[in-house]
Amino acid sequence: MIRVKINNIDVEIKEGTTILEAAKKVGFNIPTLCHHPDLKPKGSCGICVVEVEGMPTLKRACMTEVVNGWKIHTNTPLVRTTRKTILELILSEHDMDCPTCIKNNKCELQSLATTLGINDLKFKKEGKEKKKIDDSSVAIVRNPNKCILCGRCVQVCEEIQTVNALTVSQRGFDTIITDAFDVGLGNSVCVNCGQCTVFCPVGALYEKSNIDKVWMAINDPDKHVVVQEAPAVRAMLGEEFGMEPGTLVVGKMYAALRRLGFDAVFDTNFTADLTILEEGTEIVTRIKEGGKLPIITSCSPGWVKFMETFFPHLGEYLSTAKSPQQMFGALSKTYYAELKGIPPEKIVSVSIMPCTAKKFECSRPEMKDSGFKDVDYVLTTREIARMMREAGIDLKEMPEESADDPMGQYTGAGTIFGATGGVMEAALRSAYFLVTGRELQDVDILAVRGMEGIKEAEIDIDGLKLKVAVAHGLGNARRLLDKVTEQLQKEGKSEYHAIEIMACPGGCVGGGGQPWGSDMARRARRGETLYKEDKTLPYRRSHENPSIKLVYERYLGKPNSEKAHHLLHTHYYKRSKIDGKVISEH
Amino acid sequence: MYREEILKRYEPSLDNILYILHDLQDNNPQHYISKEDIEVCANFLKVPYSYVHGVVTFYSMFSLEPRGRYIIRLCESPPCHLMGSESLLEYLKKKLNVDIGETTKDGLFTLELTSCLGICGVAPAMMINNEMVGNLTPEKIDAVIEERRNMS
Numbered sequence: 001m002i003r004v005k006i007n008n009i010d011v012e013i014k015e016g017t018t019i020l021e022a023a024k025k026v027g028f029n030i031p032t033l034c035h036h037p038d039l040k041p042k043g044s045c046g047i048c049v050v051e052v053e054g055m056p057t058l059k060r061a062c063m064t065e066v067v068n069g070w071k072i073h074t075n076t077p078l079v080r081t082t083r084k085t086i087l088e089l090i091l092s093e094h095d096m097d098c099p100t101c102i103k104n105n106k107c108e109l110q111s112l113a114t115t116l117g118i119n120d121l122k123f124k125k126e127g128k129e130k131k132k133i134d135d136s137s138v139a140i141v142r143n144p145n146k147c148i149l150c151g152r153c154v155q156v157c158e159e160i161q162t163v164n165a166l167t168v169s170q171r172g173f174d175t176i177i178t179d180a181f182d183v184g185l186g187n188s189v190c191v192n193c194g195q196c197t198v199f200c201p202v203g204a205l206y207e208k209s210n211i212d213k214v215w216m217a218i219n220d221p222d223k224h225v226v227v228q229e230a231p232a233v234r235a236m237l238g239e240e241f242g243m244e245p246g247t248l249v250v251g252k253m254y255a256a257l258r259r260l261g262f263d264a265v266f267d268t269n270f271t272a273d274l275t276i277l278e279e280g281t282e283i284v285t286r287i288k289e290g291g292k293l294p295i296i297t298s299c300s301p302g303w304v305k306f307m308e309t310f311f312p313h314l315g316e317y318l319s320t321a322k323s324p325q326q327m328f329g330a331l332s333k334t335y336y337a338e339l340k341g342i343p344p345e346k347i348v349s350v351s352i353m354p355c356t357a358k359k360f361e362c363s364r365p366e367m368k369d370s371g372f373k374d375v376d377y378v379l380t381t382r383e384i385a386r387m388m389r390e391a392g393i394d395l396k397e398m399p400e401e402s403a404d405d406p407m408g409q410y411t412g413a414g415t416i417f418g419a420t421g422g423v424m425e426a427a428l429r430s431a432y433f434l435v436t437g438r439e440l441q442d443v444d445i446l447a448v449r450g451m452e453g454i455k456e457a458e459i460d461i462d463g464l465k466l467k468v469a470v471a472h473g474l475g476n477a478r479r480l481l482d483k484v485t486e487q488l489q490k491e492g493k494s495e496y497h498a499i500e501i502m503a504c505p506g507g508c509v510g511g512g513g514q515p516w517g518s519d520m521a522r523r524a525r526r527g528e529t530l531y532k533e534d535k536t537l538p539y540r541r542s543h544e545n546p547s548i549k550l551v552y553e554r555y556l557g558k559p560n561s562e563k564a565h566h567l568l569h570t571h572y573y574k575r576s577k578i579d580g581k582v583i584s585e586h
Numbered sequence: 587m588y589r590e591e592i593l594k595r596y597e598p599s600l601d602n603i604l605y606i607l608h609d610l611q612d613n614n615p616q617h618y619i620s621k622e623d624i625e626v627c628a629n630f631l632k633v634p635y636s637y638v639h640g641v642v643t644f645y646s647m648f649s650l651e652p653r654g655r656y657i658i659r660l661c662e663s664p665p666c667h668l669m670g671s672e673s674l675l676e677y678l679k680k681k682l683n684v685d686i687g688e689t690t691k692d693g694l695f696t697l698e699l700t701s702c703l704g705i706c707g708v709a710p711a712m713m714i715n716n717e718m719v720g721n722l723t724p725e726k727i728d729a730v731i732e733e734r735r736n737m738s
Contacts, residue, residue, distance in 0.1 A: 164634030169643040180636035181621060189635075578625065578635060 002068035007075065019050055019061035019072055028074050031083065031115055033090075033108065034150035035062040036199060037519045038505075040159070044151050046086050047112065050074045058082060080116075087116055092123035093173075094202070095130075095145040101203040106516045108201035109148060131176065136184030139192035139208055139359040140512075144176050147204040153177060153196035160505060161474040163306065165190035177204075181578075189309055189580045193302035193474065193503045194356030194380075194512015207356045207513060210377040211387055217348040217376070218261040225348045226336070227262040228328045228407075229253060231269050232354040232418030232508035233381050234533075235526035239515045240385035241395040246525035248533055251400030256393050257352075257384075258401065264336075267403045268351065269410030271324040271331065272417040272426070274551065275299060276542035278321040278568050280430040281559035283498055287464070292317050294469075294484065294496040297423050299323040301361035302503030302512075304572065305580070306474050311481050312574040320569040324417065325351050325358055326367055328407065329374030330567040335555045336407060344370060350377050352384045354418070354511035357503065369567050380513025409547040412443075412534030419527035420472035420507035421448035421455060424500040428459055428468070429541045435461050443540050449531065451506060451524050454480050468498045473505035588613055589626045598630055603641060606630070607648060616652035617696075646700075653696040654689040656734050658682075659713040663702035666710040674710055675699075677724050681731065694738060695731070 001012050006019075009026050018041070023030050034045040041063040049058035053071040058079065066072070073079065091113065098104050131144040149168070154177060157166040165188045169178045179188035197205045217225050238247035257265045283295050298304055298319045307314055322330070328351070333344040351358065355378075361367065362375035379387070388395060402408065413429050416422030425445045432440035447457035448468065453476035459466045471480040480499065487494040504510045506523030509530065514523075539545055556564045573582040592609045596602045610623040619642050628638045642648045660666075660675055675686075678697055682690050689696040705711050708720025719730055 158634075164636045167634075167636035167640040169640050171644050180634070180639040181624070182639070578621070 002066065004066045004068070004070045004072060006072045008071075013066065016065055019052075019059065019064050019066055019074075020048060022066050023050075023061065023072070023074050030061045030074050031112055032062055033087075033112055033148070033201060034152065036152055037521075038160075039152060039155050039199070042151060042155065044149070045090070047083055049079060049082050049086075051076050051079055084116055084118065087113060087118060088122045090148050091118070091121060092125050093128075094148060095143075096121075101146065102206045103146075103203035103516070107203060108517075134178075134184045134186075135208065136186030137190060137192065137208065137360075138186065138363050139356040140185055140190065140194060140197060141206055141208050142177070142185060143204050143206075144178075145204075146202050147177055148202055149175055149177065150201060151177075152199040152201065153205055156195045156199045159475065161191075161193060161195055161503070162478050163189060163191055163193070163474060166196060183579065187579050187581070189577060191302045191305040191309070191474070191503065191580075192357035192360040192512070195504060197356060197512055198510075198514060198516070198518060207380045207383065208359065209383055210359070210379055211383050214350055214377050214379060214387070217350070222346060223348045224263045224342050224346050225261070225350060226264040226266060226332050227257050227350045227352065228266050228268040228271070228325065228332075229257070229352040230325070230354055230358075230418065230508060231272060231415050231422075231530060232511060232514075232526065233352050233384075234415075235418060235509055235529040236354060236381055236514050237385060238395060239522075240381065241388075243396060245518075245522045246529040248529050249395060250533070251402070252395050252398035254403050255398040255401040256388050256395050259393055259398075260387060260391055262350070264404045265401075266328070266332075266407040267410055268324045268328055269414035269417070270403075270407045270545070270547060271328040272414035273411055273542035273545045273548050274327050274331075274568070275321055275324045275417075276413055276423075276426045276430050277548060277552075277559045278327075278564060279319045280427050280434055280542070282319050282321060283427060283431055284434045285560065287466075287497060294494050294499045295319050296498075297427075297500045298570075299417070299423060300357070300501060300503045300508075301355070302357035303474065303477060303501045305357070305360065305575070306477070306503060308573050308575040308582075309577055309580055310478070311485070313485065314481060315572045315574070318572060320565075320571065322367075322568055322570045323358075323361065324414075325353065325378075326361065326374055326570070327568045329362065329367070329376075330370045331407065331551070331555075333370035333372050333374065334567060335551060339406065339554075344372055347372075348377070349373075349375050350379065351375050352379050352381065354381050354508050354513045355504075356380060356512035358513075366570060381511075382513060382515060385515070406547055406550060409545055410537075411542055411545045412537040412540035413542040414545070415537070416530050416534050418508040419449070419530050420451070420502050421470045421500065422507060422527075422530065423502075424448045424457075424468055424470050424498065426542055427498065427500075428466070430543045431466070432459075432461050433541065433543055435464065439541065448500075449527075451520065451527075466497045467495055468500070469496050470500045472502040472507050472510075474503050477501045477503070589623070593626065593630050596630075598632070600631055600633065603627070603631060603633075603638070604645070607638075607642060611648060617655070617657065618649040618652050620652075651687070652689070654694050655738070656694055656714055657696045657698060659698045659700035659703075661701070661703050661709070661711050662699045663706075665702075665706040669709040671710040671722075674712075674722055674724070674727065678727060681727065694735065 033047040043060040043063040048061040051073040134142040154166045234250040238249040296318045329349045332349045337344040358378045413426035455470040471477045484494045509526035510523035624638045628635045710722045711720040
C-alpha cells in the first residue's frame with residue numbers, strides 16, 4: 001500500500017493504481033475522453049491531465065500510476081484551462097452538426113463539453129474540407145468528419161478482435177482512421193463485428209441503417225412483414241428506454257413490435273432451438289461416424305467471416321448449420337408461408353439483432369434457399385429502439401404479450417444462445433439426449449458460463465468423454481484456434497470434440513448492435529439475465545420445444561433430413577486477407 | 587521476383603520495416619509503394635497489412651501513387667521561401683505542366699514539395715532524386731531538367 005494526497009485528502013491505495021482510479025476512490029471524477037474501462041489506457045487525448053506537486057509538466061491521470069508521497073491536484077486553474085483548451089482544439093476539428101448526428105445526446109464528446117463548461121467555440125476552422133464518408137460496407141458506416149482520433153476503434157479492432165481492419169493513417173492535420181489501402185471497410189478484412197461502433201465515443205462509426213426500408217415495408221398493405229428478435233435483444237433493449245442494464249423485456253418487446261405494425265411477431269429463440277437440433281445431430285453423427293472434429297459453431301457471422309479470412313483451413317470443421325437468423329428467414333418464406341397460404345414474395349422478413357455482422361450475413365448471396373432473400377432486413381437493437389421512440393412507444397409502459405405461433409415458442413436452451421457459452425450448453429443438453437436417449441438431469445453446465453476469454457469443460461455422456469471449449473472475442477478465438485491448428489497439424493486430431501466461438505466479447509449480449517456506452521460489466525449482467533430467464537422457462541432443452549417437434553412433423557421430417565439440409569444448412573468460402581473478397585468455395 | 591531478392595537481404599524484424607520499404611520503393615519501376623509491396627512486406631514481417639499501410643502513409647518520403655523516374659522535391663521552408671521558392675514552384679508547374687504531386691505525361695518527372703533540406707546557405711534549393719541542387723534560378727532548373735530529358 002502507498003499513501004498519496006489528492007486535493008489535500010489522504011488516500012491509501014495499492015501500488016500500481018492510476019491517478020484516475022485513486023481519485024475516484026475519494027470521490028473525484030477526472031474527466032476523460034479516449035479512456036475506456038475495457039481498453040489499455042493510451043493517453044491520446046490529454047483531457048485527464050492533473051497537477052502533481054514538484055513535477056514540471058501535467059500528468060495524464062488515466063495512464064500515470066501514483067507514487068508514494070505524491071501530492072496530486074485534479075482541479076487547479078492550470079488543469080482547468082488546459083483541459084478546456086484541449087477540448088476546444090478537438091472541437092475545432094469536429095463536425096458540429098449535433099442535432100442531426102446519430103450520437104446526439106449519447107455522445108461522449110458532447111457531454112464532456114457540457115462537463116467542462118464549454119459555451120463558446122474559441123477556435124474555428126474556416127473552409128475545412130469534408131472528408132469522404134465510407135459507406136462501402138453493408139454493416140458499418142465510417143464518418144471521418146466526426147472522428148476525434150482517440151484510437152479506441154483501432155485498439156479494439158487490433159487488440160481485442162485481432163482483425164486489424166482499422167489503422168491510423170497519414171499524420172498531423174491529415175491524420176485519419178482508415179482501412180488498409182484506404183479502399184473502404186466493405187473492401188477490407190473487416191468482419192463487421194461492429195465493436196468499433198460500440199467503442200466509438202462520437203458519431204464516427206455506426207451501423208448502416210435499414211430503418212427507412214422497414215418503415216416502407218410496414219406501411220405497404222401488400223406486404224406481410226414478419227419479425228424475429230435475437231436472444232440477446234431481450235436483455236438489452238430496456239437500456240435504450242432508461243431501464244437497468246440486464247432488465248428482461250421480452251413480453252414488452254413483443255407488444256412494442258406489434259404496435260409498430262409488424263404483421264407477425266416471432267422469435268429467433270425458436271430457430272435457436274432448431275439450430276441445436278440440427279447442430280446437435282451433426283455433432284453426434286460426426287462423433288459416431290468419425291467425421292471432422294472438433295465441430296465448431298457457426299452462428300456468429302463475424303466469426304464466420306473471420307474464419308473464412310484468417311482460418312480457412314478450419315472451414316470443414318465448422319458446423320454446416322445456418323445461424324438461427326438465417327434458419328428463421330428460410331422458414332418464414334417456406335414453412336410459414338405455406339402454412340398461412342401467403343405467397344412468399346409478399347413476405348418481408350425482418351430481424352432485430354444485437355449485431356452488425358448479421359446485416360452482412362443476410363446479404364450473402366447463398367442465403368436464398370427459400371427462393372427469395374431469406375432475411376430481408378436486419379435492424380440492430382439501437383435501430384429498433386429508434387423506431388420505437390419515433391413511433392412514440394415507451395417500452396417501459398408496454399403490457400406483457402406473447403409471440404405468435406408457429407415460430408414464437410422457445411426453451412431456456414434457445415435463450416442462453418445470447419451469452420458466451422450458451423450455444424455449447426444448449427447443444428450439450430440435447431446431445432446428451434441424442435446419444436443416450438435419456439434426459440440430462442442437471443442442465444446447468446456452469447463450466448462454460450462466465451466472462452473468462454477461453455473456457456473448457458469435459459462432459460461425461462455415458463462413458464463418452466466430450467471435451468469442449470468456448471471462446472468469445474476474436475482475439476481469444478485466434479488464441480484457441482492457433483492451438484487447435486497446431487494440434488491438428490502435429491497429431492492429426494485435436495483434444496476438443498466441440499468448440500463454440502462468438503465474435504464479440506461476452507457473446508451476443510456484447511454485440512456490435514448493442515446500446516451505446518456499454519462496457520464489459522454491462523455485457524456480463526445481460527448474460528446473467530438470460531441465464532435467469534432460462535431457469536424460469538417450462539422447457540429448458542431444445543428438443544422439448546413443442547413447436548420444434550411440430551415443424552419437423554409437419555415440414556422438415558427429421559433433423560439433418562434432405563429438406564432440412566436444403567433450407568437450414570450452408571457452406572463457406574475462402575477469403576482474401578487483403579480485401580476480404582471470396583477467393584474460392586470450400 | 588525482384589521483391590523476394592530484396593527481402594532476402596533483411597532479417598524479418600520490425601526494426602527493418604523502413605529499410606525494406608525504401609528498398610521496395612526504390613526498386614519499383616514506378617518509384618512508389620504498390621499494393622504488392624505492402625503485401626510482401628507485411629507477410630515477411632508477419633504484421634497486418636493495415637499496419638504497413640499506416641507506416642507508409644505516415645512518412646512523406648513514401649508514396650502510394652506511381653511516380654516518375656525523377657522526383658523533384660522543391661524546398662518550401664522559410665529560408666527558401668524568402669529566396670523566392672514560391673515563384674520557382676510556379677515556374678516548375680508551368681514547365682512540367684503538372685501540379686504538386688503529379689507526374690509528367692512522359693513518366694519522367696514528379697513534382698513534390700519538401701521541408702528543409704539543410705542547405706539553406708544555397709537557398710532556394712531542391713532535390714532531384716538523391717541529388718541536391720542549390721542557388722536555383724529558372725535557368726538552372728531548365729538545365730537540370732533538360733539534362734535528365736536528354737539522358738532518357
